[in-house]
Amino acid sequence: MKTFSKRALLRAGVAPAILSVSLAATAAFAQDAPQAAEAESADTIVVTGSLIKNPNLARSTPVTATTADQIELKQNNTAEDILREIPGIVPSIGSAVNNGNGGASFVNLRGLGSNRNIVLLDGDRLVPAELNGRFDLNNIPVALVERVDVLTGGASTTYGADAISGVVNFITRSDFAGFEANVSNQITEDGDGNYVRADITIGANFDDGRGNAVFAVGYQQSDPVYQGSRSFSNDQVDSYSGAIGGSGTSTPSRFSNTNPSGTATGNGTRQITADGTAFRPTTAFDAFNFNPYNIFQTPFERFNMFGAARYEISDAVEAYTRGIFSKNTVKTIIAPSGAFGIAVQVPLSNPYLTTAQRNAFCQRNVATAAQIAAGTYIPLLTPAQCAAAATAVDPSDPNYREVTTAFSRRATELGPRISEFTTTFFDYKAGFRGGITDTISWDVSGAYGESEQTQTQQGYWLNSRVRQALRATSTTECLDTTNGCVPLNAFGPDGSITPEMNAFLNANSQVVTKTSLAQANATINGDFGWAVPWASDAVAFAIGGEYRKYTASQESDLLSQSGDLGGAGGAAPNIAGGYDVYEAFGELVLPLVQDKPFFQDLTVEAGIRYSKYSVDAPSNPSYKTTTWKAGGSWTPVDGFKIRGNYARAVRAPNIAELFAPVNTLLTNLSVDPCSGAAPVTNANLAAVCIAQGAPATTIGSITNDPAGQVNYTGGGNLNLNPEKSNSWTLGAVFQPSALPGFSATVDYYNIKITDAITSPTPGDAISACFDNITAASATDPSCTVIRRNPLTGELFGEAATTPGLSLVTSNLGKLSTDGVDFSLNYQKDIGFANLSLSLIGNWTNSSKFQATSASLNRECVGYYSVNCASIQPEWQFSQRTTLGFEKFDLSLLWRYIDTVNFEPQQLADDLAAAIDAGCTDPNGADPDGCMVDPEFRKIKAEHYFDLTGRFHVSDEITITLTVQNMLNNKPKVVGNTLGSTSYNSGNVYPSTYDALGRRYAVAAKFRF
Structure with a gap:
């Protein structure tokens, strides 16, 4: 070959003129002719969904594309922001939610889980950020993104395991020459949430065009937006009672096993009075309002670099390379630490105990449950014994007594808990490619990447030191004097804990997560140079092999491993593991009939991939999988195409699912069937609660966690096998010649x-x-596997003593979803301006999840609850209208989110529990708070509008001004306790509905 352009096309893919037909969305301003011209000049095009690089072949699978132009108009600062606008993508963990955010952002296609899709950069896998194998979207170089392709359905044949729900492919600008600088700033109307972004890109061709190199650097920084700065989220609202609520870990302290009234039924958990002198006579308490400490925009700082180069060594061989580096710092800020219902021993001679408080401990009724029900009262200590214990400071004194109690106290004097996540990421690729013939090319490459995240946790009390500091009989010295123990005044009013006490109680901890991915790939692709008799395009193919090696580890310091951090959600054990994958694959595209009546084109395609996995474990588990796909497209007449695809895909268990040890962490549950009076009147229910570890004396006084959180125990399983998926799509593409500039797509999946x-x-x-x-x-x-707090009978408390719910990982689950993607695009010169109309939308018919054969096959489309984590509306679309003038563009984006409701099954479960509990009005807004407040059972349809003005000051300078959420829509308040903490935060769902309010953004682009 005399030139390299043919080989470049062979390794590229579908021309954008064809993309305008086969993709579900096109650029707001792009016309087919300019697109084709740009493609010809760039000479390298990436197609998502196939390994065959033939520019004459359109794919049978639907792809949704978001272009750099749309990103610029919306002024998206992160990859997470880009994807959040695409219908069919369900919000995953990201920057809008702070409690539960591990310093990364992920994507969740179709609501099937963020671990069931692959994020690619120019068709390549990148090293994942954590043990679940997920890629952190924060590492995408947004400034260099040319477009984002989203492919729905199983793509394991093309990209290997994990691509069960599809892939997200970020395509970067290739062969860039020149200089480009971008700077932007965004701020909310309230004057907070400032977001700064700056990028510089430099590229050049050299050696008479035989080579090209591009290098880009970027910087981003965002300020936090606190929930306390918005009226709808300043106070925590209980979703069930509708009242201002909060956490039971509050201030002043709460203690179990108290009986301030000295009566037969007076046992319970009581809060110390505001003046710090006694216990309150009832179980009512001042819930701690944690909302103001939490945030809607996570503070974030990132520095990133991206470089790519290619060089034609000869007419037959080209060398290429790509490198990406990123350093991110994310801070998650949540309410103060404390003692979250931990079991402690308190000497009755503790110097900070008042007489009234001491008497409340002494007067605890120790009669049996039956005796208590009959009115029998037997105090723990007589008044004389209690008085003698008050002065007994030596544990060897016969009068010395300690009481065991569950202690809850918020460390308000210490300040918030802050976790700083610093992630250093790099991924490097190098390879060679060339031509075997004029129509067949080869490509051999290798890649290696590492990610290291250091999490530093600050502002946490240590449970062990709290216990040590409470076992004191003087104000100057603890019974255990190690570590320089300072006695803790947990019995006074808010503010009673001194800096010296806090200095002893808290310590920083650290968790380091490391991952690596090594890859090798060899591919031969092109066409055979011959076609079947009724077709003009040649039969195309791709064959090759791939190797991947994953390793990952979580290395925690002793504090993190011990679970000693108050309010950290459980221990962070050491985890290490890895696995190898060997694969062979092949694809074939066969044009059958072309340029015949009613058969402008009829093409079928197929692919297969064989994979062998070997897990790094003593038992050396291994498994083999075969995935395949078959599809085709039929164009009976110009402007109309029918396409379909069927795929068999798999997902291998990731390192966390395989190697994570059994551990107790936090999940969400609003109503505990053992809470309240229900067990008192139902003997069978009481027996179950007791069998689960609840003391008989707590029956009737067990409470729901006011924060809606409970403990659960789960972990990995080396016996797991790959999960399997069958997916199919069927759709049509319309581009009638009678209506130039119009195209439409509709695809069922x-x-x-x-x-x-x-x-x-x-x-x-x-x-x-x-x-x-x-x-x-x-x-x-199924009942006895649930384990309760041995002191209070509740499902929340210290992880070491309260395993809570058993949520075991297994291969017993089933998931399914189906729906329709659709798009409309129209572009026309209307004389005074160019009009561009585009719409992409999604209708989700169903999204079901069944954990085991005995579990409910739960429907989550259009519903929210603790069981349906993120919101997946039935209907969703984004519509953009743009007028393009000679020097000015005006664009309006309209985003629609359909009505959603509280999950009916959870509502039915709550109703059953409410009836058992004897609520006064279980079907309405009863004062007992047994049912979700009717006001919070529905979120009406939402409409958001963003207005953008773009000024082409000159050929070199463009200024863009955007008003996001132009109407300043506020999110619907549903309270803080009816959904998962990772999504239901600040009384709203901030990953789905805009919690920041109206924002202004300005950006400048300089090109030379």
């Missing part, structure tokens, strides 16, 4: 996953035990 690697939802675990309570339920394994 259906994805079913079996042998899914899943864990039960909290609702599943509760329903399995409590839906049909009988006398035998107290010995039913």
Whole structure:
């Protein structure tokens, strides 16, 4: 070959003129002719969804594309922001939610889980950010993104395991020559949430065009937006009672095993009075309002670099390379630490105890449950014994007494908990490619990447030191004097804890997460140079092999491993593991009939991939998988195409699912069937609660966690096998010649996953035990596997003593979803301006999840609850209208989110529990708070409008001004306790609905 352009096309893919037909969305301003011209000049095009690089072949699978032009108009600063606007993508963990954010942002296609898709850069995998194998979107170089392709459905044949729900492919600008600088700033109307971004890109061709190099650097920085700065989120609202609420870990302190009234039924957990002198006579307490400490925009700072180069060594061989580096610092800020219901020993001679407080401990009724019900009162200590214990300071003194109690106290004097996540990421690729013939090319490459995240946790009390500091009989010295112990005044009013006490109680901890990915790939692709008799395009193919090696580890210091941090959600154990993958693959595209009546084009395609996995474990588990796909497209007449695809995909268990040890962490549950008065009147229910570890004396006084959180125990499983998926799509593309500039697509998708690697939802675990309570339920394994706080009978408390719900990982799950993607595009010169109309939308018919064969096959489309984590509306679309003038563009983006409701199944479960509890009005806004407040059971349809003005000051300078959320829509308040903490935060769902309010953004682009 005399030139390299043919080989470049062979390794490239579908020309943008064809993309305008086969993609579900096109650029707001792009016309087909300019697109084709740009493609010809760039000479390198990436197609998503196939390994065959033939520019004459359109794919049978639908792809949604978001262009750099649309990104610029919206002024998206991060990849997460870009994807959030695409219908069909369900919000995953990201920057809008602070509690539960691990310093990274992920994507969740179709609501099937953020671990069931692959994020690619120019068709390449990148090293994941954590043990679940997910790529952190914060590492994408947004300034260099040319477009973002989203492919729905199983793509394991093309990209390997994990691509069950699809892939997200960020395509970068190639062969860039020149200098470009971008700077932008965004701020909310309230004057907070400042977001600064700056990027510089330099590129050049050299050696008479034989080579090209591009290098880009970028910087981003965002300020926090606190929930306390918005009226709808300043106070925590209880979703069930509708009242201002908060956490039971409050201030002043709360203690269990108290009886301030000295009566038979006076036992319970009581809060110290505001003046710090006594216990309150009732179990009512001042809930701690944690909302003002939490944030809607996570503070973030990033520095990133990206470089790519290619050089034609000869007419037959080209060398190429790509490198990406990023350093991110994310801070998550949540309410102060403290003692979250931990078991402690308190000497009755503690110097900070008042007489009234001491008497409340001494007067605890220790009669049996039956005796208490009959009115019998037997105090723990007589008044004389209590008085003698008040002065006994030596544990060897016969009068010395200690009481065991569950202690809850918010460390308000210490300040918020801050976790700083610093991530250093790099991924490097190098390879060679060239031509074997004029129509067949080869490509051999290798890549290696590492990610290291250091999490530093600050502002946490240590449970062990709290226990040590409470075992004191003087104000100057603890009974255990190690570590320089300072006695803790937990019995006074808010503010009673001194800096010296806090200095002893808290310490920083650290968790380091490391991942690596090594890859090798060899591919031969092109066409055979011949076509079947009725077709003009040649038969195309791709064959090759791939190797991947994953390793990951979590290395925690002793504090993090011990679970000693108050309010950290559980221990962070050491984890290490890895696996190898060997793969062989092939694809074939066969044009059958072309340029015939009613058969302008009829093309079929197929692919297969064989994979062998070897897990790095003593038992050396391994498994083999085969994935395949078959599809085709038929164009009966110009401007109309029918396309379809069927794929068999798999997802191998990731390192966390394989190697994570059993651990107790936090999940969400609003209503505990053992809470309230229900067990008092239902003997079978009481027996179950006791069988789960609740002391008999707590029956009738067990409470729901006011913050809606409970403990759960789960972990990895080396016996897991790959999950399997069958998916198919069927759609049509319209581009009638009678209406120039118009195109439309509609595609139905259906994805079913079996042998899914899943864990039960909290609702599943509760329903399995409590839906049909009988006398035998107290010995039913689905009941006894739930373990309660041994002091209070509640499902929350210290992880070491309260395992809570059992949410075991298994291959017993099933997931399924189906729906329709659609798009409309129209571009026309209307004389005084160029008009561009575009719409992409999604209708989701169903999205179901079943954890085990005994679990409910739960529907989550259009619903929200603790079981349906993120919101997936039935209808969703984005519509953009743009007028392009000679020097000015005006563009309006309209985003629609359909109405959603509280999950009916959870509402039914709540109703059953409410009736058992004897609520006064279980179907309405009853004062007992047994049911979700009717006001919070529905979020009406939402419409957002963003207005952008773009000024072409000169050929070198462009200024863009954007007003986001132009109407300043506020999110619907639904309270803070009806959904998952990772999504239901600040009384709203901030990852779905805009919590920041109206924002102004300005950007300048300089090109030379």
